[in-house]
Amino acid sequence: MIALSLAEIASVTGGQTHDIPDTSVQVTGQVVRDSREAGPGSLFVAFAGERADGHDFAAAVVEAGAVAVLASRPVGVPAIVVDDVQRALGALARHVVERLGATLVALTGSAGKTSTKDLIAQVLRTKAPTVFTPGSLNNEIGLPLTALSATEETRFLVLEMGARGIGHIRYLADLTPPKIGLVLNVGTAHIGEFGGREQIAQAKGELVEGLPEDGTAVLNADDPLVRAMASRTKARVLLFGESDEADVRAENVRLTGNGQPSFSLHTPTGCSEVTMRLYGEHHVSNALAAAAVAHELGMSADEIATALSEAGSLSRWRMEVTERPDGVTIVNDAYNANPESMRAALRALAAMGKGRRTWAVLGQMAELGDEALAEHDAVGRLAVRLNVSKLVAVGGREASWLQLGAYNEGSWGEESVHVSDAQSAVDLLRSQLRPGDVVLVKASRSVGLERVAQALVEGAEGEVAVR
């Protein structure tokens, strides 16, 4: 964090100082919520969680070098005591970003936020120091903590914003008001909590409503609900996508033999070829979004294309490819799934597995409402059309729909099987995998299929317990 005195922090958060002999002492280190991360010069934020109460660690963090604790009650060591720790953290983040010289970029959407945020960061940091959300810490606590990790050197601050309801994005965008606001897509994630796609669009669009006149709304031209958000902002609108209308476009999109997307990137200032290191064509949209942001921040098509072609996967379980010593390839895409990314992952599997035996180990796509039966059926059929050698559908009713779709498309006998749980899938694969096979593992987050991928990755060397 930029250096701030305890007196200043108390004033910004409306807190009372307790057990602080000298309030001119500065916080010069990180603002942390995990006591194990506290170090010299840090500020520890004490949350009372379900399992542990941060206040219990106050003495330990000061011992580790923390300057003070942001707390909701006196803790016997230097503390700034506030009524509501979360609000205080937010107020501190807002104060700090106002003082930073950095340009704030915020993004939201139903799917691909983390993947895109990681791409944006990897492109922008070739230009200037960039701080970005670690992993998927996109809520009212992770967002301010990320913002507070910026320093005087930071030029770009890239923040992922997540929403589970109306008003959430507005709250986050008020804490850290972006100059550039990017909306990726409106899908079905958390549709139950929202009520419908229109409500999801309403919630995601809050990001562009708060943008300043000299800001930019970066919108997906290929998604009608996102495209329509142009009317909700006073900022300039920049469109990305494969549509002709898009300012930043991809042409000639194809998958390489490895399942990696390749395309011609067109920006308003030029054109350049991109071949990604990431797998699956859903990353084209993510890459175009990143390119649009980078273009807006003054990068040329060549600079953007080079950085996109070098960008790797920074977050786990997203098309994570492991080559086992015995020549089996495991593709772990178990972080999450929706119909679009299922199709993209299957196409990538087919491309990677040319001339090899391919396995699709798939589980439920959650939150599809009335569409669930048709979507699972369609994915099962697509696996057969793409000539995937073996489909292993894992789980309950939805998995049986996947398998039935494959069966009805002509995949009989042992080509498609339905197993009830992760352990059965691991047992089956362990007994049948042969050198040279390629295995894709994918389902919605709640299914937890990363256990299967991990067991298979480590299973080459020894036994791994499946929880």
Ligand SMILES: Nc1ncnc2c1ncn2[C@@H]1O[C@H](COP(=O)(O)OP(=O)(O)OP(=O)(O)O)[C@@H](O)[C@H]1O
């Ligand atoms: N552009 C996209 N369109 C559709 N699906 C995508 C896209 N990009 C990624 N995905 C899928 O969504 C999953 C989650 O990706 P990612 O973590 O980037 O999304 P997220 O929006 O950050 O998710 P979360 O809401 O959990 O933070 C990936 O495993 C992939 O299957």
Ligand SMILES: [Mg+2]
């Ligand atoms: Mg995320």
